[in-house]
Amino acid sequence: MTTDPLAPLLELADIAAAVEAARDQIDQALRHRALRRNGGQVAAEVGLRSAIASAALEGAAYEREAVRAGTVTDPVVQGALRVAGALPGLSDLWPKAPRQALARLHVLAARDVVPAEELGRPVTDPLVAARLETLAGLVAGGSATSPLVLAAVVHGELLALRPFAGPSAVVARAAARLTLLSSGLDPRGLVGVDIGHLERQPEYVGAARAFATGTPDGIRSWLRHYTAAVEVAAAQLVEIGDEVLAGV
Template sequence: MSSDRRADPPAAALEALAALEGVPSAYAAARDGIDVMLRDRGLRRTSPETTAESLLRGAHASGVLEGSASTLAEVRAGEGDAIATDAVRVSAMLLSVVPTLRQAPLQALARVHAVAAGASLPEDRLGRPRDAESAQRLRGVADLLTARTSAPALLVAAVVHAELATSTPFASHNGIVARAAERLVLVARGVDEKSLVVPEAGHLALRAAYESNLRGYADGGRAGVHAWVLYAAEAYAAGAEASPLRRAAE
């Protein structure tokens, strides 16, 4: 968040963002779209295989955003490059971390990073912040995740994503961790309990805007944060369109 918002208590900072111009309507529309998609496409009839497909699509998209050159078909066949393989490894364990995210978010984030970077970093760097400043930023993310707030869960997910992606608290794989954390928030807060929306694919579909708005967020200005929050609502709508529920019905 912008420097002035970081000085506020986490709940107040989130609620201030939720009240910015255009944000309430954007997030109401995004949540309505997700709810309608889940209801109309037969949420009660979904299988574990549908969730697995959503996670696989998310892993592919997150890997591409991290620099992977693998296609979805290659990832599905287990033939993805190293970055894609890292993202798939995260997707395979991700939902098991949901209870930890609720109770001990720092532990959950450390676990996600350890799995993502397990094939490329020495053990003593897995799940550990790069330095004291990074540790402080991670504590700030944990505070956002545990704050009692009336801000929409989608907005909390968007801010957590941006904070992790722009502060790069770990030695590697920060984008993969950030996008995994975003999905975790959507599950943990009841937006998408079966993890059928593919937010990572939403970001990939809007890649130029995704990367531009993350740069704006990183600059720390209020306008950049506002732009990111508005962008994220659009990305969630695109993530709903990428759901295997939606595609299966076409």
């Protein structure tokens, strides 16, 4: 009998409860009545805010309305917007061919940022390659744990590895969201976790560094942050739904 490699993470102090609470917040947010008739409008707004947040975490921070108006030409912002728009179309590919999906995300994120010959190509480091292969195995059915735990591990591992040139962290955040989409937990891409990461940015940076140590305390710190960011994203979804219903 094969042991799920991620199952022990739910045994870390407070993590199972934090994962359950975050999932409950997602479930409640996804029942917002704005999603019945205005789901597309809500999803578009979540995508915009998530892209802006991911770019800001990469050092390219701009006002939301300027990005919405199309006046921001920063290539990192434009890449994050392309990535956000592509996520629904990559959700089927992700669990089947995660390496291919990552390459596609990097092409979208890093265009006009890194040389063309580096687009979609991981760095040539044997250790990075080995860990990417392990991560791909988890995504492709190697773990049956909570999608929230898997998404957090995908995100944290890709942040630690930085397997691509340029805005590699944009790819990491997108891959984590893809995990939620493809698992069916967030099939419409309405949970903009990147918004939560930006709101809790100092914690995000510190917890990511802690995760990279590989220690139980470090991993627990990252999982606690990730579930907290998910709860922020769920609250943001409710706020966006309310705005759409109010015609804002």
